[in-house]
Amino acid sequence: MSGNHIRNTGSxxxxxxxxxxxxNGTACRAPAVQGRPRxxxxxxxxxxxAPMGNQNARKHGVFAQDGIAERxxxxxLLGETRKLLAEIKSx
Numbered sequence: 001m002s003g004n005h006i007r008n009t010g011s012x013x014x015x016x017x018x019x020x021x022x023x024n025g026t027a028c029r030a031p032a033v034q035g036r037p038r039x040x041x042x043x044x045x046x047x048x049x050a051p052m053g054n055q056n057a058r059k060h061g062v063f064a065q066d067g068i069a070e071r072x073x074x075x076x077l078l079g080e081t082r083k084l085l086a087e088i089k090s091x
Contacts, residue, residue, distance in 0.1 A: 018042050 018028040018039035033044030 018044070 012031060015031040016037075018030045018032050018041075019037050020028045020039070020042035022028055028039060028042055030039035030041065032039055036044040038044035
């Protein structure tokens with residue numbers, strides 16, 4: 001019985017398509033959300049995306065110095081540990 005049902009799909013088929021690339025490299029075939037270039041699954045949903053002004057970004061290396069110092073301290077500790085182990089082994 002479902003094979004004889006007439007569906008009104010003309011408006012959906014005529015709607016603009018999402019411009020995103022899928023995992024296999026082809027274009028997404030879902031209809032885009034009204035007023036947006038993407039479908040609901042690729043960022044067209046309401047309130048999706050990064051906040052205005054990119055407030056979540058780590059800018060100007062503010063956190064980079066902390067990371068560099070931490071990695072330097074870890075390397076020094078590892079070097080001291082290796083020296084201690086070598087002394088224990090040889091002594």
